[in-house]
Amino acid sequence: MIAAFNASIHFDIALIEYDLTGSQAHVQMLAHSGIISQAEADAIDQGLEAIRQEYRQGQFQPGIEAEDIHFAVENRLIELIGDTGKKLHTGRSRNDQVGTDLRLYLHDQILQVQTLIRNWQQALVILASDHVQTLIPGYTHLQRAQPISLAHHLLAYFEMAERDWQRLREIDRRVNVSPLGLGALAGTPFPIDRQYTADKLGFADLYRNSLDGVSDRDFAIEFLCAASLIMVHLSRFSEEVILWASEEFGFIKLKDSCATGSSIMPQKKNPDVPELVRGKSGRVFGHLQSLLVVMKGLPLAYNKDLQEDKEAIFDGVTTIKACLEAMTILVAEGLEFQTPRLESAVGEDFSNATDVADYLSKQGVPFREAYNIVGAVVKTCLSQNKLLKDLTLEEWQQFHPQFADDIYSAISPRQVVAVRNSFGGTGFTQVQNALEQAKTLLSQSK
Numbered sequence: 001m002i003a004a005f006n007a008s009i010h011f012d013i014a015l016i017e018y019d020l021t022g023s024q025a026h027v028q029m030l031a032h033s034g035i036i037s038q039a040e041a042d043a044i045d046q047g048l049e050a051i052r053q054e055y056r057q058g059q060f061q062p063g064i065e066a067e068d069i070h071f072a073v074e075n076r077l078i079e080l081i082g083d084t085g086k087k088l089h090t091g092r093s094r095n096d097q098v099g100t101d102l103r104l105y106l107h108d109q110i111l112q113v114q115t116l117i118r119n120w121q122q123a124l125v126i127l128a129s130d131h132v133q134t135l136i137p138g139y140t141h142l143q144r145a146q147p148i149s150l151a152h153h154l155l156a157y158f159e160m161a162e163r164d165w166q167r168l169r170e171i172d173r174r175v176n177v178s179p180l181g182l183g184a185l186a187g188t189p190f191p192i193d194r195q196y197t198a199d200k201l202g203f204a205d206l207y208r209n210s211l212d213g214v215s216d217r218d219f220a221i222e223f224l225c226a227a228s229l230i231m232v233h234l235s236r237f238s239e240e241v242i243l244w245a246s247e248e249f250g251f252i253k254l255k256d257s258c259a260t261g262s263s264i265m266p267q268k269k270n271p272d273v274p275e276l277v278r279g280k281s282g283r284v285f286g287h288l289q290s291l292l293v294v295m296k297g298l299p300l301a302y303n304k305d306l307q308e309d310k311e312a313i314f315d316g317v318t319t320i321k322a323c324l325e326a327m328t329i330l331v332a333e334g335l336e337f338q339t340p341r342l343e344s345a346v347g348e349d350f351s352n353a354t355d356v357a358d359y360l361s362k363q364g365v366p367f368r369e370a371y372n373i374v375g376a377v378v379k380t381c382l383s384q385n386k387l388l389k390d391l392t393l394e395e396w397q398q399f400h401p402q403f404a405d406d407i408y409s410a411i412s413p414r415q416v417v418a419v420r421n422s423f424g425g426t427g428f429t430q431v432q433n434a435l436e437q438a439k440t441l442l443s444q445s446k
């Protein structure tokens with residue numbers, strides 16, 4: 001029972017390729033530093049490579065008797081090449097070894113996640129390109145506020161994704177630091193060369209304090225924090241898609257490939273993909289929380305509690321990758337915007353009321369006064385069951401003599417959007433510029 005309780009092999013097998021690569025670098029360093037002979041290093045190196053091939057062919061399946069991936073590899077190496085294999089672990093400990101593996105793994109995964117973020121951004125940009133001129137109600141407090149360009153709405157998610165990408169790049173600077181050679185906690189008496197292994201493994205920096213290096217998991221917490229924010233963003237988009245697909249909004253229809261039916265209600269088309277993404281955000285936040293709690297009471301240096309970091313990190317990685325991929329497909333091919341419905345949605349409310357006030361203030365009426373006048377106009381319209389566009393010019397002029405014929409074009413939804421041409425606004429020129437910049441960014445980052 002205790003052996004099984006101690007074991008991590010059932011999940012840290014995911015680190016095997018990194019463990020092998022780390023050991024190969026270590027053993028070459030041992031030879032380079034004159035700690036073992038070059039012949040011994042080469043024998044070990046080849047043995048490790050043989051294990052890699054066994055693993056890739058499905059022939060290396062260590063059980064819990066090995067405890068963890070590090071022992072599993074070392075035991076197999078000794079089986080394969082004999083006593084020379086026993087020299088592999090000279091001048092290091094599993095504590096610096098597992099830290100090395102985790103960092104190599106996470107660095108690799110961060111690059112993969114960044115690519116998936118780029119794909120997600122690409123899908124948003126392609127969809128946005130078709131919808132610069134499509135109008136959609138913009139909301140605050142989930143109340144209709146002002147009409148906006150649909151592309152502007154989609155590009156808001158592009159911006160969030162861009163921060164996610166940048167954040168990962170910044171975090172990667174702290175992931176990509178080598179603890180290899182720090183030993184169990186205090187360094188090693190062997191004349192090792194930590195810079196040599198760091199260079200061989202592509203690490204950009206070295207931990208400077210052995211106690212810190214073997215027990216630091218800040219980089220993993222930072223990663224889970226970035227992963228949580230990715231999930232926040234995907235979940236917000238999901239929530240909008242779910243709302244938009246409802247009968248009440250009717251802004252989009254989901255294509256069959258991205259929706260499922262109900263087992264008992266034949267009329268239903270359920271937005272499973274965004275619902276799952278929204279739901280899965282909880283587990284990523286949970287992993288962040290669990291790692292924070294694992295860390296907060298740990299005395300220096302390594303403690304076995306740290307073995308609990310792995311499943312949180314692995315599942316965090318798997319979850320965000322799956323969610324990014326699913327959402328990319330959803331945006332690329334799953335959404336059909338119902339343009340007639342959107343067209344009528346932006347024309348059937350008072351979301352152009354601010355523009356009436358802006359109209360008057362451009363004629364010199366102080367904004368607050370104009371605002372109060374429009375309040376009265378809207379009140380009258382509501383009592384007569386009319387929209388602003390239904391008022392006759394005479395009726396407009398009863399509220400203020402400066403209303404003229406051009407009030408109708410000033411309050412048309414398309415005009416209302418077009419004039420919001422301040423930097424970062426929804427005006428078509430701004431949106432077109434933002435779209436071009438997004439495309440440039442994507443083409444340059446390839």
Ligand code: ARG
Pocket residue numbers: 008012068094095098302304306307308
């Ligand atoms: N399986 C262990 C972990 O995941 C490896 C390090 C074990 N070190 C030790 N001193 N028990 O953290």
